[in-house]
Amino acid sequence: MTVHLKSPDEIEKMRVAGRLASEVLDYITPFVKPGVTTDELDKLCHDYMVNVQDTIPAPLNYAPPGYSPYPKSICTSVNHQVCHGVPGHKRLKSGDIVNIDVTVIKDGYHGDTSRMYLIGEPGIQAKRLCKVTYEAMWQGIEIIKPGKRLGDIGHAIQQYAEDHGYSVVREFCGHGIGAKFHEEPQVLHYGRAGTGLELKAGMIFTVEPMINAGKPQIRQLADGWTVVTKDHSLSAQWEHTVLVTETGYEVLTQSGGTPPQPTLRS
Numbered sequence: 001m002t003v004h005l006k007s008p009d010e011i012e013k014m015r016v017a018g019r020l021a022s023e024v025l026d027y028i029t030p031f032v033k034p035g036v037t038t039d040e041l042d043k044l045c046h047d048y049m050v051n052v053q054d055t056i057p058a059p060l061n062y063a064p065p066g067y068s069p070y071p072k073s074i075c076t077s078v079n080h081q082v083c084h085g086v087p088g089h090k091r092l093k094s095g096d097i098v099n100i101d102v103t104v105i106k107d108g109y110h111g112d113t114s115r116m117y118l119i120g121e122p123g124i125q126a127k128r129l130c131k132v133t134y135e136a137m138w139q140g141i142e143i144i145k146p147g148k149r150l151g152d153i154g155h156a157i158q159q160y161a162e163d164h165g166y167s168v169v170r171e172f173c174g175h176g177i178g179a180k181f182h183e184e185p186q187v188l189h190y191g192r193a194g195t196g197l198e199l200k201a202g203m204i205f206t207v208e209p210m211i212n213a214g215k216p217q218i219r220q221l222a223d224g225w226t227v228v229t230k231d232h233s234l235s236a237q238w239e240h241t242v243l244v245t246e247t248g249y250e251v252l253t254q255s256g257g258t259p260p261q262p263t264l265r266s
Contacts, residue, residue, distance in 0.1 A: 021253055053106070071086060081228050096122065116236050145248040148198075150196030155193040157189045178204055
């Protein structure tokens with residue numbers, strides 16, 4: 001596994017790209033409400049990225065091996081959709097939860113982040129799932145510093161999610177990011193403490209757990225992209241891009257509207 005340690009110049013470019021990605025989510029927040037279609041949200045985000053930020057929407061026409069080109073500029077995963085939900089004509093309604101996942105390219109570098117949005121007044125269980133998933137992501141992030149291992153991150157996330165009665169999706173993971181959308185290492189959201197690659201200053205990767213209210217099994221829809229829970233239970237995801245610093249970590253995908261870091265139990 002070859003992991004590229006970023007130079008100071010690359011880190012600065014990643015800071016810019018990360019902030020811009022987060023600002024797309026700030027921008028779209030007031031539009032995420034009952035009655036809007038995910039297609040409308042996609043168009044708004046696309047126009048903001050291209051015309052206001054002068055960034056490139058990385059997902060648009062992205063085609064990893066075995067996939068057809070992704071047709072939209074953001075991913076919108078609603079309720080039991082786990083990830084890679086393709087925006088369409090279905091309108092959001094009160095009670096829904098939706099993950100909006102944004103990746104921008106600025107000056108050749110990628111910023112990648114996602115948030116959960118509550119539409120109208122979701123039920124207690126939906127709110128709890130979104131909250132616990134956010135806290136689980138931060139349990140993983142707070143582990144990060146040189147000398148720790150990737151397995152420590154996954155273990156912290158898995159333990160927190162399972163302690164709250166939820167399950168962790170195994171098939172998708174965080175990833176290194178920089179000049180490429182997806183680089184080494186792969187960052188699993190489950191695992192054993194003390195195992196895996198040792199973290200070093202200059203690494204940049206995403207932490208993006210997908211947590212299901214029911215069982216962890218998933219399936220892919222006929223569009224070739226959208227992934228859903230097999231048991232139709234709700235799923236939630238949050239994502240930040242994180243730099244390993246000399247003494248700890250720096251979250252690169254933060255902006256004025258980013259939800260605050262939660263206070264976690266030790």
